[in-house]
Amino acid sequence: MKKISVLGSTGSIGTQTLDVISSHPEQFQIEGLAAGSNSELLIQQVHTFKPKIVSVGTKELAERIAHEMPAGTKLYYGDEGLIEAGAGSDAEMVVTAVVGSMGLPSTLAAIDAGKTIGLANKETLVTAGHLVTALAKDKGVRLLPIDSEHSAIFQCLNGERMDDVDIITLTASGGSFRDLGRDQLKDVTVENALKHPNWSMGAKITIDSATMVNKGLEVIEAHWLFGLPYERIHVLLHPESIIHSFVQFKDSSIIAQLGNPDMRVPIQYALTYPERWNASSPKLSLAEAGRLNFREMDYDRFPCLRLAFECGKIGGTAPTVYNAANEIAVARFLNREISFLDIERIIEEALNSHNPVSNPPLEMIQESDLLTREMAGRL
Numbered sequence: 001m002k003k004i005s006v007l008g009s010t011g012s013i014g015t016q017t018l019d020v021i022s023s024h025p026e027q028f029q030i031e032g033l034a035a036g037s038n039s040e041l042l043i044q045q046v047h048t049f050k051p052k053i054v055s056v057g058t059k060e061l062a063e064r065i066a067h068e069m070p071a072g073t074k075l076y077y078g079d080e081g082l083i084e085a086g087a088g089s090d091a092e093m094v095v096t097a098v099v100g101s102m103g104l105p106s107t108l109a110a111i112d113a114g115k116t117i118g119l120a121n122k123e124t125l126v127t128a129g130h131l132v133t134a135l136a137k138d139k140g141v142r143l144l145p146i147d148s149e150h151s152a153i154f155q156c157l158n159g160e161r162m163d164d165v166d167i168i169t170l171t172a173s174g175g176s177f178r179d180l181g182r183d184q185l186k187d188v189t190v191e192n193a194l195k196h197p198n199w200s201m202g203a204k205i206t207i208d209s210a211t212m213v214n215k216g217l218e219v220i221e222a223h224w225l226f227g228l229p230y231e232r233i234h235v236l237l238h239p240e241s242i243i244h245s246f247v248q249f250k251d252s253s254i255i256a257q258l259g260n261p262d263m264r265v266p267i268q269y270a271l272t273y274p275e276r277w278n279a280s281s282p283k284l285s286l287a288e289a290g291r292l293n294f295r296e297m298d299y300d301r302f303p304c305l306r307l308a309f310e311c312g313k314i315g316g317t318a319p320t321v322y323n324a325a326n327e328i329a330v331a332r333f334l335n336r337e338i339s340f341l342d343i344e345r346i347i348e349e350a351l352n353s354h355n356p357v358s359n360p361p362l363e364m365i366q367e368s369d370l371l372t373r374e375m376a377g378r379l
Contacts (some may be wrong), residue, residue: 005032005089008097010041012202013120017095020268032085043068053089055081082106087113096121099204100327111141118270120146122221127320128365129224144270149218151266152244152257166248171238175210188340207330211343216308220319230313237295260284304344316358317368324369325350328376346379
């Protein structure tokens with residue numbers, strides 16, 4: 001029986017991870033659960049899975065729900081609670097599904113504790129890829145990607161030599177506004193942006209999909225996961241989201257991973273790797289799919305993706321600024337403080353005002369993150 005901790009258990013990836021685990025109750029045991037503010041759902045999860053460690057976002061929330069914890073369950077809160085639920089548990093594997101850069105310290109702590117990482121928090125590698133990958137290598141810890149695109153590349157590379165790889169291509173659905181021109185984006189609403197045509201995801205990642213920031217974060221994550229320069233990482237618009245990504249080799253052969261848009265598939269693959277278990281997800285029928293469409297990426301239409309490539313190549317603290325500015329801008333858009341197009345403007349202004357530092361230590365990354373958030377809140 002594999003022991004698992006899930007950080008971000010009440011979010012989209014977290015709930016689907018627990019759904020997969022529920023399908024194989026004799027194979028998994030939940031050791032830790034961590035959530036932010038959704039205490040009602042967290043309490044249901046606690047009574048279903050009976051973890052030894054639980055963490056919530058704040059001290060006030062922990063005090064409010066303490067009486068709901070079963071006997072023998074330890075309750076923590078805040079950043080220390082996230083670390084305790086992962087690194088401090090008996091889990092063999094920690095699924096990091098926390099949204100945003102707050103997942104970085106707990107992921108580093110879990111790696112330092114020797115836990116296998118199921119990585120669904122792309123911001124961890126975006127903001128501190130050099131630190132995370134170096135520590136994972138030093139500790140002999142495997143980073144198993146959960147994002148559908150990175151899981152696809154990981155699967156396509158099974159049994160292959162990296163020396164034989166030419167390029168990797170991440171496919172992009174295009175998000176809620178993929179068929180709209182820039183002039184049509186001026187007055188789009190939050191409700192419009194949250195209607196993703198293919199995937200069921202949380203609000204933040206759905207907005208990121210519409211701006212193409214999500215694909216930009218994935219490009220930077222792919223750079224660190226697979227050790228490839230940005231010139232050998234491509235993005236292709238694929239509206240059906242059937243081909244999740246593909247690898248082209250030096251001999252011009254292409255290996256692709258296909259499947260219906262269902263996050264439970266890459267989640268289960270990470271949980272059961274290197275084995276493949278039966279799943280309840282619907283099987284893909286190419287005959288029913290009929291036709292798959294592809295379009296070259298338009299970097300003028302999606303400037304946030306262009307900015308991701310640019311700051312990824314610069315490296316250092318630049319990707320931290322990109323991510324932090326976006327997190328604040330998206331939150332402000334969801335709160336109806338700014339327009340949709342203001343998101344990309346805030347990101348670009350934050351990057352233009354920043355002087356990147358190469359190979360930053362964790363403290364400098366956190367400082368750059370904080371300063372950028374303050375600036376993005378004022379712009």
